[in-house]
Amino acid sequence: MVPIKPKINVNYTENATVVTFTDEKILEDKEIRELQESVMSIVDQPAPSNIVLDFDNVRFLSSAVLGLLIRISKKVYEQNGRLRLCNISPNIIEVFKITRLTKVFDIYPDIASATADFDSEE
Amino acid sequence: MESNEQNGQSVTIKGEPGSIAPVWNELDSKLHRHNYTDDDIFAVHLSLEEAFTNAVKHGNNMDLTKEVCIEYSINSEKVEITVADQGGGFDPDAVPDPRCGENLFKAEGRGLLLIRSYMDKISHNPQGNQLRMIRYRRIGDNNEQVSEKASN
Numbered sequence: 065m066v067p068i069k070p071k072i073n074v075n076y077t078e079n080a081t082v083v084t085f086t087d088e089k090i091l092e093d094k095e096i097r098e099l100q101e102s103v104m105s106i107v108d109q110p111a112p113s114n115i116v117l118d119f120d121n122v123r124f125l126s127s128a129v130l131g132l133l134i135r136i137s138k139k140v141y142e143q144n145g146r147l148r149l150c151n152i153s154p155n156i157i158e159v160f161k162i163t164r165l166t167k168v169f170d171i172y173p174d175i176a177s178a179t180a181d182f183d184s185e186e
Numbered sequence: 187m188e189s190n191e192q193n194g195q196s197v198t199i200k201g202e203p204g205s206i207a208p209v210w211n212e213l214d215s216k217l218h219r220h221n222y223t224d225d226d227i228f229a230v231h232l233s234l235e236e237a238f239t240n241a242v243k244h245g246n247n248m249d250l251t252k253e254v255c256i257e258y259s260i261n262s263e264k265v266e267i268t269v270a271d272q273g274g275g276f277d278p279d280a281v282p283d284p285r286c287g288e289n290l291f292k293a294e295g296r297g298l299l300l301i302r303s304y305m306d307k308i309s310h311n312p313q314g315n316q317l318r319m320i321r322y323r324r325i326g327d328n329n330e331q332v333s334e335k336a337s338n
Contacts, residue, residue, distance in 0.1 A: 091235060093203040124228065126235045127300055131293030138291075155228045162303045163296050164285040 071099050074106060079182045080114040080148075081106060082175055089124040096128050103136055112144040116178045120151035130165060137169065146170075150178040194259035201246040201254045201271065206238040209256055213267075216260045223324050229304035230265055230321055236297035237269040237317050245271030245315055264306075268318045275314030 071090075075082040083103055090096065107115060117133070133149070140147040150172040152160070160166045172178035195212070199205045210231060217227050238254060246252035252272040259266050284295040302308055305319040 124231065126232065126239065127294075127296040128239065130296055134291060134293045155225070159232070159300065162300060164290060168290060 071095065072102050077175075077179050080116050080179045082116045082118055082179070084118040084120060085122050088121055090122060090129050091124070091126050093128065096132050099129075100132055100135065103132075104139060107136060107139045107143065107145065109143070112146075113140075114146045114148075114179075114182045115140055116148045116150055116172075116175060118151050118175055118178075119149065119153070119156065122156065123153055125156060125159070127159075127163075130159070130163060133165075133169065146182065148172055148178045150174055194257065196255070196257040198253050198255045200250065201242045201248075201252045202250050203239070203242060205254075206235065206256075210234060213258060213260070213265075217265065220260055220262050220323065222265070226265075226321060226324055230267070233301045233304050233319055233321070234267060234269070236301050237267070237319065240297050240317075241269050241271035241273075244276065245273035247273060262323060264320055264322045266318070266320045268316060270311075270316035273315050275311075277314055278310050 071085060071087055073084045073086055075084065083106060085099070087095070090099065103117075107113065115136075117136070137147050148170045151174055152171060157166075157171070160169070160171065197209055199209060213234070214227065214231070217230060222230075234256075238256070241254045242248065246254070249272075254272075255268075255270045257268040278298060281298050282289050282295060284290065284292065284299055289295060301317070301319060305321050307318075307320040309318050310316065311318075
């Protein structure tokens with residue numbers, strides 16, 4: 065696992081890059097800007113990449129983080145990559161349901177299921 | 187912070203991101219003291235954050251010389267919060283639905299929807315620069331409410 069400052073850990077599996085958010089709460093504009101810089105530096109690669117965002121540590125987030133996820137997803141798709149989310153707590157899943165972002169993002173229960181069939185997709 | 191009534195607080199804070207944290211910390215302690223559920227606390231926290239962010243960004247237009255006034259009262263039945271900014275106000279009915287069409291792919295515009303979803307009652311003053319919101323305390327695992335939820 066490669067620690068990246070700030071706010072995330074990155075783990076490279078056989079077929080995906082797993083970005084784990086390390087903070088329990090993601091709220092402040094400054095934190096979100098830092099997260100964006102960190103994640104975009106991983107996404108912004110010449111080759112298309114499969115990205116999994118792991119929310120296992122996250123217990124609270126604001127709608128500004130949803131905006132960050134939208135920006136990340138646009139960047140991933142521009143690069144012809146694929147993006148999946150996983151390990152989202154029930155309270156936060158409810159936020160995705162209310163905002164209907166469950167229709168925008170591919171959400172999986174855990175890292176294993178999120179990375180399992182990347183290769184089988186077109 | 188200055189107390190203005192029993193169980194109530196009124197506090198005016200700088201209109202800049204992050205300045206809500208000490209207000210939330212105090213409110214959080216009181217919600218726990220009144221045995222609000224974790225779901226209640228998540229709902230109130232999210233709504234307060236979203237209301238404050240809207241006040242700072244859209245109300246005060248990120249003018250750091252302007253302030254945000256927050257009043258709240260808590261008892262074992264409900265928590266009531268008012269967030270007022272120093273902007274010109276807005277028409278809440280004119281806010282686009284972030285769940286529809288291309289709005290779904292926009293990075294902003296979900297705060298008011300979340301507040302409406304998580305709080306039991308919300309209202310704005312006629313000018314549109316003050317939001318009042320109420321959540322009733324749920325009891326136990328089945329989220330049964332203390333009192334009948336009033337319709338919006």
